[in-house]
Each structure stands twice: as structure tokens, then as C-alpha cells.
Amino acid sequence: MNLAFFGGTFDPVHRGHIAVAESATKRFELGKVLFVPAQLPPHKQKQTFAGFAHRMAMVALATEGHSTFVPSDIEAHLYAETGKPNYSLETIRRLKLELKKSDKLYFLVGIDAFLEIATWYRATDLLRECEFIVASRPGYSLSDIAGALPEELRPKPEVLKAVRKGDAGLADTGSVMAISGVTLHLLEDVSERVSSTQLRSAAASSGRRLEGLVGEGVAEYIRKTRLYRSDNKLEADAPEAATPAKKKSRR
Numbered sequence: 001m002n003l004a005f006f007g008g009t010f011d012p013v014h015r016g017h018i019a020v021a022e023s024a025t026k027r028f029e030l031g032k033v034l035f036v037p038a039q040l041p042p043h044k045q046k047q048t049f050a051g052f053a054h055r056m057a058m059v060a061l062a063t064e065g066h067s068t069f070v071p072s073d074i075e076a077h078l079y080a081e082t083g084k085p086n087y088s089l090e091t092i093r094r095l096k097l098e099l100k101k102s103d104k105l106y107f108l109v110g111i112d113a114f115l116e117i118a119t120w121y122r123a124t125d126l127l128r129e130c131e132f133i134v135a136s137r138p139g140y141s142l143s144d145i146a147g148a149l150p151e152e153l154r155p156k157p158e159v160l161k162a163v164r165k166g167d168a169g170l171a172d173t174g175s176v177m178a179i180s181g182v183t184l185h186l187l188e189d190v191s192e193r194v195s196s197t198q199l200r201s202a203a204a205s206s207g208r209r210l211e212g213l214v215g216e217g218v219a220e221y222i223r224k225t226r227l228y229r230s231d232n233k234l235e236a237d238a239p240e241a242a243t244p245a246k247k248k249s250r251r
Contacts, residue, residue: 040086
């Protein structure tokens with residue numbers, strides 16, 4: 001089976017996430033996409049975000065009706081075991097222990113997150129653990145993708161320049177880049193443009209309808225719980241109060 005790990009804060013999960021997963025499922029014949037909310041995102045240790053239970057519930061609602069989409073609380077379990085931030089490298093290695101030899105695991109990630117991959121915890125090791133599917137969008141080139149790699153994997157400037165001249169400024173869907181044991185697949189045919197920041201802002205206003213951004217189930221959940229409202233009294237994760245932010249590595 002081909003599987004994909006799709007991690008993030010999912011605060012909240014939205015139609016953009018679903019569109020990326022649907023596109024990847026079709027193109028890479030994925031039998032399963034694991035939606036994995038982080039219990040403690042390494043890059044957001046100084047921020048307050050919706051509690052894990054809320055984010056997990058919204059992921060479950062958003063993935064209903066998609067037979068290949070599977071909500072996973074593996075990072076909550078890893079956090080409970082170690083008390084450490086959810087570094088993607090450790091999650092991927094744990095997942096691989098549970099797979100069959102014939103399974104193939106991909107790492108599904110959006111272009112905005114990938115452009116910061118060099119700041120992630122042990123990024124080079126992570127990139128060599130499994131193949132990456134990068135959901136890009138018009139305007140990004142192969143040289144942008146290559147230039148975002150950690151320094152030890154990054155092509156030389158003259159190579160990047162040559163790529164920049166030859167790719168016409170776009171990363172075509174289906175393009176594959178293999179560098180120093182790292183394989184990156186480009187996925188560019190995703191049309192949904194939604195951000196969690198935009199959604200939280202919309203949810204703060206009781207008059208804004210969210211169905212077009214998150215789907216009916218998640219929109220109803222946000223309304224009923226008054227999540228993201230300034231007068232919301234529900235418990236939220238405040239990681240900085242429980243875990244000192246000593247590391248600045250992302251994912």
C-alpha cells in the first residue's frame with residue numbers, strides 16, 4: 001500500500017487540506033492518508049492554539065466520507081510518552097515500524113511549510129527517511145524547492161541558476177527531483193486557497209459563514225463550541241506554560 005503522512009497543527013483543518021490530500025491520493029494512488037494533528041508543534045511552542053481534543057475532533061469531521069483519509073492521534077501518544085515536541089522525524093520513524101515491507105510511505109507537505117524545511121529538526125535525516133510530496137502552486141519553480149533544502153543537500157548556486165533558467169518559472173505537476181538520497185515529488189494541481197489564520201479570523205465573527213472554507217461538519221463544531229471566539233472559555237493548549245521552548249526547530 002502507498003501511504004502518506006500529512007501532519008500539522010490543523011487549527012482548524014480546512015478545505016485546502018482536504019484538496020491537497022485528494023489530489024495526492026489520486027496522483028500517487030494512495031491507499032491511506034494519515035491526518036496527524038500535532039500535540040505540541042515544535043515551531044509553535046510559544047503560541048496558544050486550540051486544544052488537541054478540539055483539533056482532533058475537527059479532523060475526524062473533515063475526513064468523514066473519505067475512505068482513504070484516516071485521523072491519527074499518534075503524536076498525542078508520542079508526546080505522552082516523551083513529553084517532547086512532536087518532531088516529524090520521530091513520528092515518521094515510529095510509523096515505519098508499524099508498516100509492512102511492501103508499504104511505501106510518503107510525507108505530504110504544502111509549499112509554504114516546505115520552504116522552511118531547513119529549519120526543521122534534523123531536516124536532512126527526515127528528508128532521507130521517505131519520499132516527499134510537495135503541494136506547490138503557480139509561481140514557484142524547481143529552483144525554489146531545491147534552494148529550500150538544508151545546506152548540505154542544496155545544489156550549488158550555478159546548478160540552481162541553471163534550473164531557474166530551464167524550468168520556465170513553474171514547478172510542473174509530476175516533476176521529480178532526486179538529490180543526495182532525497183526524492184521530492186511536485187504536486188501543483190491544487191486549487192483551494194484557504195489559510196487557518198483566515199479561518200480563525202472569520203470564526204471570531206459570529207456573522208461569518210464557514211461552510212465554504214471548512215465544510216458543514218467542522219463549521220457546525222466551531223459554532224457550537226464557540227472556538228476562536230474572544231469570549232470562548234474552553235480550554236486551549238498553552239504549551240509555553242507547560243513546556244519551556246528551548247528549541248526553535250520546526251516539525
